[in-house]
Amino acid sequence: MQLSVNLGPRSYPIILENGTAQTLPSALKNAFPKSRFALVTNTVLAALYRGLITEWKEALGCVVYEMPDGERYKTIETWSGILDVLLTSKLERSSIVIALGGGVVGDVAGFAAASFLRGVGYVQIPTTLLAMVDSSVGGKTAVDHPLGKNLIGAFHQPKLVYIDTSFLSTLPDREFVSGYAELFKNAFIGGREMFEFVLANHTAMAAKEMPVLLDGIRRSIAVKAGVVEKDECETSGLRATLNFGHTFAHALERYCNFEKVLHGEAVWWGMRCAITCSRQGGSINGEMTDDYDAIVKIMPKPPLPEKPDPQRLYEMMFTDKKIAQGKLHLVLPTIPGSSVVRNDIPEGVVRSVLTAVFG
Numbered sequence: 001m002q003l004s005v006n007l008g009p010r011s012y013p014i015i016l017e018n019g020t021a022q023t024l025p026s027a028l029k030n031a032f033p034k035s036r037f038a039l040v041t042n043t044v045l046a047a048l049y050r051g052l053i054t055e056w057k058e059a060l061g062c063v064v065y066e067m068p069d070g071e072r073y074k075t076i077e078t079w080s081g082i083l084d085v086l087l088t089s090k091l092e093r094s095s096i097v098i099a100l101g102g103g104v105v106g107d108v109a110g111f112a113a114a115s116f117l118r119g120v121g122y123v124q125i126p127t128t129l130l131a132m133v134d135s136s137v138g139g140k141t142a143v144d145h146p147l148g149k150n151l152i153g154a155f156h157q158p159k160l161v162y163i164d165t166s167f168l169s170t171l172p173d174r175e176f177v178s179g180y181a182e183l184f185k186n187a188f189i190g191g192r193e194m195f196e197f198v199l200a201n202h203t204a205m206a207a208k209e210m211p212v213l214l215d216g217i218r219r220s221i222a223v224k225a226g227v228v229e230k231d232e233c234e235t236s237g238l239r240a241t242l243n244f245g246h247t248f249a250h251a252l253e254r255y256c257n258f259e260k261v262l263h264g265e266a267v268w269w270g271m272r273c274a275i276t277c278s279r280q281g282g283s284i285n286g287e288m289t290d291d292y293d294a295i296v297k298i299m300p301k302p303p304l305p306e307k308p309d310p311q312r313l314y315e316m317m318f319t320d321k322k323i324a325q326g327k328l329h330l331v332l333p334t335i336p337g338s339s340v341v342r343n344d345i346p347e348g349v350v351r352s353v354l355t356a357v358f359g
């Protein structure tokens with residue numbers, strides 16, 4: 001099936017299939033008949049998919065760059081290593097960079113494409129659930145800096161997103177649950193129908209039942225694409241709604257030194273905090289309580305390495321890059337499937353939310 005992100009001259013298709021990765025080279029040659037290709041992946045995927053990557057390499061005649069695995073390699077050094085390969089391979093403006101991997105590979109390879117020869121095209125082939133439903137769509141590319149995550153980057157839309165959900169068969173369960181948080185998150189921002197869909201199909205999706213999961217991925221992408229189309233470069237504030245639960249989540253990730261908790265795990269906790277905060281801050285209407293009780297009941301509670309101290313967690317919320325004029329900007333649910341950005345929640349309420357969720 002095919003979806004699209006409609007951004008005028010920067011529009012692109014999203015192909016969503018199960019088990020068609022072998023046909024990728026012909027799809028790419030058809031879509032970009034005059035281009036040369038470079039493929040960026042990481043050592044984990046290179047080991048798992050050695051045969052497939054070799055087939056692609058031969059069919060496309062492309063160079064392959066294997067970056068080390070993990071967020072700690074989403075750096076200027078890795079970006080620079082990719083550029084070295086693109087330059088020494090004498091790739092041109094018409095070339096296409098292929099990013100095969102999760103959000104880390106997608107972000108850094110996308111940033112290399114954004115900066116090489118002042119910008120060449122790239123194709124996202126996401127292999128984690130998080131990358132399928134979230135990071136591969138929308139054109140945010142970046143590397144981390146010792147002072148913070150994603151601080152150096154560019155908005156650069158891919159030319160194509162090619163999703164083959166069969167890559168999920170090798171994804172570790174913990175990574176699957178983490179990525180599923182971003183799909184589940186869309187229950188709160190994607191409208192009433194998405195809310196009902198997640199509520200009704202959560203068990204099947206969490207069990208990786210493919211037709212249902214494929215539908216959930218499709219719906220999630222549609223939610224994200226719709227937001228990106230209206231606020232491509234995060235200027236109107238609409239794209240901020242995608243950060244539902246994230247101000248709390250980022251504080252938790254920082255609290256755990258970004259090592260002991262995965263991003264999506266933190267997002268699960270962040271969503272709980274946002275729902276509790278919305279209730280205490282008066283954004284959830286009393287009549288909606290049953291709907292929220294139902295969805296909170298099915299949300300996983302990923303294990304935490306230690307019980308966080310709510311007071312320290314509160315302080316960490318103020319080091320988030322989304323803080324403006326010293327005020328927290330919290331994305332809070334209102335009616336099922338919708339949320340609002342609030343910067344007027346009193347300190348006492350936020351502190352009591354953290355105590356209620358983590359205390």
Ligand SMILES: NC(=O)c1ccc[n+]([C@@H]2O[C@H](COP(=O)([O-])OP(=O)(O)OC[C@H]3O[C@@H](n4cnc5c(N)ncnc54)[C@H](O)[C@@H]3O)[C@@H](O)[C@H]2O)c1
Pocket residue numbers: 042044045048069070071074101102103104105107127128129130131134135136137138139140141149150167168169170171172175179263
């Ligand atoms: N650009 C955006 O809009 C956006 C949005 C959300 C997150 N992100 C970024 O995405 C990153 C997180 O992405 P992620 O959760 O995909 O992490 P990741 O890319 O680190 O992948 C998680 C782990 O799974 C492994 N892996 C990937 N695919 C696999 C497969 N099919 N089988 C087995 N193992 C596989 C990876 O090697 C890695 O060890 C963060 O850097 C975050 O900042 C970007």
